[in-house]
Amino acid sequence: MQIIAVVSQKGGSGKTSLALNFAIAATVSGRQSVVIDLDPQQSAARWSRLRSLEEPVIVSGHAPNLGQLIEAAREGGADLVIIDTAPKSETAALVAAKAADLILIPCQPSSLDLDAVADTVNIAKLAGKPALFVLNGCKAGSTLSDMAAEALADYGVPLATVRIGSRVAFVKSLAEGKGVVEYEPKGPSAGEIIELYTATTKKGDM
Ligand SMILES: Nc1ncnc2c1ncn2[C@@H]1O[C@H](COP(=O)(O)OP(=O)(O)OP(=O)(O)O)[C@@H](O)[C@H]1O
Ligand SMILES: [Mg+2]
Secondary structure (H helix, E strand, O other): OOEEEEEEOOOOOOOHHHHHHHHHHHHHHHEEEEEEEEEOOOOOHHHHHHOOOOOOOOEEEOOHHHHHHHHHHHOOOEEEEEEEEOOOOHHHHHHHHHHOOEEEEOOOOOOOHHHHHHHHHHHHHEEEEEEEEEEEEEEOOOOOHHHHHHHHHHHHEEEOOOHHHHEEHHHHHHHEEEEEEEHHHHHHHHHHHHHHHHHHOOOOOO
16 A cells, blocks of 8 residues: 655645545546545545545544554555645644655745745655655746746755646536546546656556
8 A cells, every 4th residue: 555645835736636636546547545634624525525436535634643544544455545734734744744655745836836845845854755746737838837847956856757737627627526537538637647646656557
């Protein structure tokens, strides 16, 4: 069982969107995935109420019971656990990061996100677990993403080769209780998620 924590101290960087789309990519590829929602906003848990299908399983939790929730997922036969974390939540984010095999750090190509990324990198370094930046919300034809990639290179954390575009499909799919691989399976958003999912998950082939 692989555990991925999606962590960013900056609000709105795309943690929940990434966590849910990863879990759905796993479901579509026949793997059992569980999302543990540590965010008091409960965005992932609320999203699951829009969804007619039972998988992926979404459970709400708090940092102190994360270990128990992970064990329950393992006993239930999960292949992949994704932990969605809250912004501005250093202690809980660190607990999640320590529990993970891989930490994904979504970051938008904007100075506001880039200015805040050092706090998240500190959490990943304290946790001592492998981390990967993911540029999210990249606009086509803009040089902002290249500039952001250059700025992120200073932190000693690798950057995912695939960049997630700023795409309406990410918003519309979640509003319908779906992920992009279900909403537009042949579309560019699904292609990006599948590429990132395949590059970062064990047995990630779809
Ligand atoms: N690649 C994308 N393209 C377009 N919109 C996106 C993309 N990723 C996320 N969004 C939108 O940006 C907003 C913030 O995304 P999301 O809720 O996933 O961020 P978050 O990091 O989980 O936020 P929070 O810190 O509040 O938990 C949402 O409205 C979401 O639909
Ligand atoms: Mg969120």
